[in-house]
Amino acid sequence: MSLAVIADREVHVDEEGFLTEYDEWSEELAQTLATNIGVELTDPHWKAIRFLREDFKMQGETPTLRRVTTIGQIPTKDLFQLFPKKPAKKMAYIAGLPKPAGCV
């Protein structure tokens, strides 16, 4: 974990660039993170990102795709459209959370 600058703000990130401090994230920061990986945030993206933030706060871990679908009520198909190829990791990155650890 090291200190780094994203959008003129100092934040803690891991070696891949994922934020490591829950409270250092903000919605403005998310915009920059999304742009970094080529995602343009629209309302459905925000719904997913906000669910990740809320769920992490309650569960203490990043939700898996299945959880975003079953609990967050966002269909799997939509997630693959919103965050192509690697939805779980992309969502976690934009939401300033660690990569999900669960297998399913």
Next chain:
Amino acid sequence: MTTTMVAPIPVFEEESTGRKLAIICSKGSLDMAYPGLVLANAALGEGIETHLFFTFWGFDMINKETMGHLKFTPVGNPATHMPQMLMGLPGMTAFATHMMKKQMEGIDVPDVPEFLEMISDSGGHLWACRMSADMMHLEESDLYERVEGIISAGDFIELSEGAQTIFI
């Protein structure tokens, strides 16, 4: 003096490596259905093109009649860590199946039909084996609707060209 660096950006989409995965599911017991499903789901989550080919007893995973009722039998299965002579007693398979389903549910793993739906929603491809269909007298209408087709072994070899293949 500050030593702060510019944050690295994770590489999510490297130059397409063309990585592809083909999983052959040949078993129809509950415990042997899951490994293929879990791997397929994980591969899809990594953006890898994934094909599942159901053959022989694996057909039970996509047969509408059986897909929701796969069993876990403890007979001859050392993983139960129980005396084998007890495992063949009446009711043991039902009991073991019930226990396994409960454990899966406990860790929020979906049952087989829901798992297949999730895989298909994630862009995974489901294929049925022609010989098994003929042998069991089954047609496409007997199979889970997300199965894209009944194909021959040769077709599968063709579509899995360049794929890493896993046989379960």
